[in-house]
Amino acid sequence: MYNELSxxxxxxxxxxxxxxxxxxxxxxxxxxxxxxxxVLSSATIRNEMAELEALGxxxxxxxxxxxxxxxxxxxFYVDALMQDYALSQxxxxxxxxxxKAKSAEIDKLxxxxxxxxxxxxxxxxxxxxxxxxxNTVTRFSLTYIDEGNFLLVMVCGSRSAKTRFVRTDxxxxxxxxxxxxxxxxxxxxxKDLSTLTLPYLMQMEQCLGNYAGLVSPIIKFVYEAVDKxxxxxxHIDGVDKLLEYPEFMExxxxxxxxxxxxxxxxxxxxxxEEGDDVTICIGREKGVEAMAGSSLVFKKIVVGxxxxxxxxxxxxxxxxxxxxxxxxxxxxxGIAGVLYTPQNGQLTAPTxxxxxxxx
Amino acid sequence: MYNELSxxxxxxxxxxxxxxxxxxxxxxxxxxxxxxxxVLSSATIRNEMAELEALGxxxxxxxxxxxxxxxxxxxFYVDALMQDYALSQxxxxxxxxxxKAKSAEIDKLxxxxxxxxxxxxxxxxxxxxxxxxxNTVTRFSLTYIDEGNFLLVMVCGSRSAKTRFVRTDxxxxxxxxxxxxxxxxxxxxxKDLSTLTLPYLMQMEQCLGNYAGLVSPIIKFVYEAVDKxxxxxxHIDGVDKLLEYPEFMExxxxxxxxxxxxxxxxxxxxxxEEGDDVTICIGREKGVEAMAGSSLVFKKIVVGxxxxxxxxxxxxxxxxxxxxxxxxxxxxxGIAGVLYTPQNGQLTAPTxxxxxxxx
DNA sequence: TTTTAGCACTCCTTTCGTTCAAGTGCTAAA
DNA sequence: TTTAGCACTTGAACGAAAGGAGTGCTAAAA
Numbered sequence: 001m002y003n004e005l006s007x008x009x010x011x012x013x014x015x016x017x018x019x020x021x022x023x024x025x026x027x028x029x030x031x032x033x034x035x036x037x038x039v040l041s042s043a044t045i046r047n048e049m050a051e052l053e054a055l056g057x058x059x060x061x062x063x064x065x066x067x068x069x070x071x072x073x074x075x076f077y078v079d080a081l082m083q084d085y086a087l088s089q090x091x092x093x094x095x096x097x098x099x100k101a102k103s104a105e106i107d108k109l110x111x112x113x114x115x116x117x118x119x120x121x122x123x124x125x126x127x128x129x130x131x132x133x134x135n136t137v138t139r140f141s142l143t144y145i146d147e148g149n150f151l152l153v154m155v156c157g158s159r160s161a162k163t164r165f166v167r168t169d170x171x172x173x174x175x176x177x178x179x180x181x182x183x184x185x186x187x188x189x190x191k192d193l194s195t196l197t198l199p200y201l202m203q204m205e206q207c208l209g210n211y212a213g214l215v216s217p218i219i220k221f222v223y224e225a226v227d228k229x230x231x232x233x234x235h236i237d238g239v240d241k242l243l244e245y246p247e248f249m250e251x252x253x254x255x256x257x258x259x260x261x262x263x264x265x266x267x268x269x270x271x272x273e274e275g276d277d278v279t280i281c282i283g284r285e286k287g288v289e290a291m292a293g294s295s296l297v298f299k300k301i302v303v304g305x306x307x308x309x310x311x312x313x314x315x316x317x318x319x320x321x322x323x324x325x326x327x328x329x330x331x332x333x334g335i336a337g338v339l340y341t342p343q344n345g346q347l348t349a350p351t352x353x354x355x356x357x358x359x
Numbered sequence: 360m361y362n363e364l365s366x367x368x369x370x371x372x373x374x375x376x377x378x379x380x381x382x383x384x385x386x387x388x389x390x391x392x393x394x395x396x397x398v399l400s401s402a403t404i405r406n407e408m409a410e411l412e413a414l415g416x417x418x419x420x421x422x423x424x425x426x427x428x429x430x431x432x433x434x435f436y437v438d439a440l441m442q443d444y445a446l447s448q449x450x451x452x453x454x455x456x457x458x459k460a461k462s463a464e465i466d467k468l469x470x471x472x473x474x475x476x477x478x479x480x481x482x483x484x485x486x487x488x489x490x491x492x493x494n495t496v497t498r499f500s501l502t503y504i505d506e507g508n509f510l511l512v513m514v515c516g517s518r519s520a521k522t523r524f525v526r527t528d529x530x531x532x533x534x535x536x537x538x539x540x541x542x543x544x545x546x547x548x549x550k551d552l553s554t555l556t557l558p559y560l561m562q563m564e565q566c567l568g569n570y571a572g573l574v575s576p577i578i579k580f581v582y583e584a585v586d587k588x589x590x591x592x593x594h595i596d597g598v599d600k601l602l603e604y605p606e607f608m609e610x611x612x613x614x615x616x617x618x619x620x621x622x623x624x625x626x627x628x629x630x631x632e633e634g635d636d637v638t639i640c641i642g643r644e645k646g647v648e649a650m651a652g653s654s655l656v657f658k659k660i661v662v663g664x665x666x667x668x669x670x671x672x673x674x675x676x677x678x679x680x681x682x683x684x685x686x687x688x689x690x691x692x693g694i695a696g697v698l699y700t701p702q703n704g705q706l707t708a709p710t711x712x713x714x715x716x717x718x
Numbered sequence: 719t720t721t722t723a724g725c726a727c728t729c730c731t732t733t734c735g736t737t738c739a740a741g742t743g744c745t746a747a748a
Numbered sequence: 749t750t751t752a753g754c755a756c757t758t759g760a761a762c763g764a765a766a767g768g769a770g771t772g773c774t775a776a777a778a
Contacts, residue, residue, distance in 0.1 A: 060771085143514060240621055258601075385740095409742085422757050
């Protein structure tokens with residue numbers, strides 16, 4: 001697909017993208033000849049640039065400005081030209097200190113990851129905690145509070161639990177709750193929602209006699225608990241960093257971004273991309289209009305085969321991809337490492353980290 | 360304190376603030392005479408304006424511009440001059456539809472409140488869910504998952520519960536968990552953290568024999584659970600609305616705002632103000648530098664004597680205070696109303712709203 | 719055939735002066 | 749005490765001119 005580009009064209013394209021990423025100004029032929037990396041006259045480079053433009057890799061904001069990469073240009077750059085960036089000692093230290101933080105609670109870890117990413121890369125960072133694909137409540141537990149109130153605990157899978165306070169006008173006691181608990185565990189635990197037909201629920205209500213009235217509110221909570229969207233959370237850190245890039249200062253770009261940050265649905269959509277390594281969305285590639293001029297780079301955090309979240313950054317298309325990619329890869333893998341316990345492939349409770357030689 | 364201002368000065372100040380709030384342009388003497396509300400010449404009004412400026416209520420961006428209110432001017436306006444705004448039918452409908460939403464779960468309610476506020480007022484809205492002042496776990500409950508894992512449920516007060524998954528290398532079963540549960544309820548439930556001295560904990564460990572090793576991780580979770588800050592959350596909706604006000608488009612104001620939105624600590628501080636009705640912070644009044652040129656209007660949501668959160672908006676000092684105040688008051692009280700159940704003064708479970716005549 | 723020097727041309731950006739309009743403060747008269 | 753009148757200030761808007769960066773093309777050189 002890209003074979004059409006001669007090595008020299010590639011080198012020139014790379015130089016242009018590199019320069020533009022750094023400066024933000026359109027780069028002209030003179031800039032390249034001055035950089036000494038080519039033993040060519042500016043005229044030759046101009047010819048090449050004109051061809052690269054014809055091929056769709058470059059564009060001119062206007063005659064007599066230099067060239068800037070198109071989305072296609074960036075795409076080729078990240079796919080084929082970009083060099084690996086070696087994180088500096090300081091950067092590694094920053095990332096590591098975050099990974100070694102006391103709490104390995106997933107929420108905090110992911111949230112902190114966002115802050116660190118934003119700081120390190122100087123782009124707004126996105127940190128997602130993904131809802132688990134669980135769609136059944138595996139176990140119910142009821143805790144008595146007083147006659148009119150009890151706590152409903154729903155365990156979903158082996159790594160998530162939801163609680164709800166239930167107020168009831170039918171006075172309950174420990175004994176009743178035990179019974180109700182058992183009924184719930186028999187009838188509902190482990191069952192798919194589709195099982196919960198009306199007749200099925202009525203059957204359940206019969207088992208409960210006077211307490212049948214509790215079924216419907218509880219079932220409502222069950223529905224809420226298994227709602228996948230419920231549990232996913234997306235944080236954006238360092239939004240103000242956008243202002244450091246002049247491309248956002250004018251026109252409606254900033255508004256588009258902030259609007260997208262506010263709504264979040266487009267972001268979730270973009271982040272749903274499959275792909276297990278770092279994913280790079282350049283501009284409108286994925287059909288999101290608000291992404292015009294901006295790129296999103298992220299990587300899922302996969303623990304024991306399950307995607308538990310993602311970290312990434314969003315910024316102008318002229319983003320320091322190589323550094324960003326390195327940082328994201330390191331952090332994403334690092335978080336996965338902290339959360340993973342080889343023995344059982346499960347998410348670990350925080351204590352596990354602090355006391356590894358307990359046994 | 361404000362007696363120094365003659366009624367006419369007050370009227371003129373009010374007219375200026377009103378006009379400036381609406382237009383955003385400095386208002387001159389001519390504008391006021393043209394508005395027909397004064398039977399005075401522009402010269403007279405100019406004199407009054409000059410005096411209001413000398414008194415610190417107005418300022419001029421530059422000679423030959425009209426006057427704009429100072430922070431003091433706004434302060435006087437909101438304290439003494441502002442008229443009540445009657446919410447329109449449409450606005451009331453919007454607010455009510457939100458209050459009648461299916462779920463009365465406090466998190467969602469408050470979160471939605473933010474969205475609605477931002478929409479209605481056209482300023483970014485702030486929605487806070489406050490950490491409850493609870494500082495003890497009132498009840499423990501353990502749920503068996505498998506030999507190496509169980510769920511720890513901590514009930515705090517009668518309106519909040521936390522869950523943690525505990526992984527253990529000491530195999531457990533239902534029976535052990537019952538015992539542990541009992542010990543926890545005896546030793547820790549309802550106790551202040553200061554009670555949990557090392558000797559006390561060791562005593563507890565003795566009761567548990569082989570399972571003493573579980574105490575320390577659990578106590579750590581207890582500490583986490585009662586951490587007040589843990590539970591408070593602050594959402595900001597409609598950040599992009601800031602861009603509709605030209606005052607933010609230039610200079611570093613926007614960056615200040617976004618930075619403040621990001622950090623949130625200054626916001627928490629501002630929102631900690633006491634005061635049970637709508638609170639209005641104008642500019643740097645409260646010493647927050649980033650608030651220069653912006654105002655924050657909010658009201659706590661108080662349910663049964665407890666502050667459970669707050670809603671507010673933040674925007675330029677030239678904010679439509681009267682509308683904002685009305686909307687915030689209505690919404691804050693409305694949410695409190697939805698959450699309050701007169702019979703017991705407690706937070707109610709969602710079902711309560713849908714099924715009020717269950718008994 | 720490829721590269722390069724030279725040059726005319728385009729178009730943005732900056733600067734600078736001019737004009738324009740808004741709004742003021744002051745003075746003197748009503 | 750109020751008002752008409754007027755000189756003055758000042759930012760905003762406009763346009764012309766200058767400057768500069770960068771291009772494409774042509775023709776010569778390699």
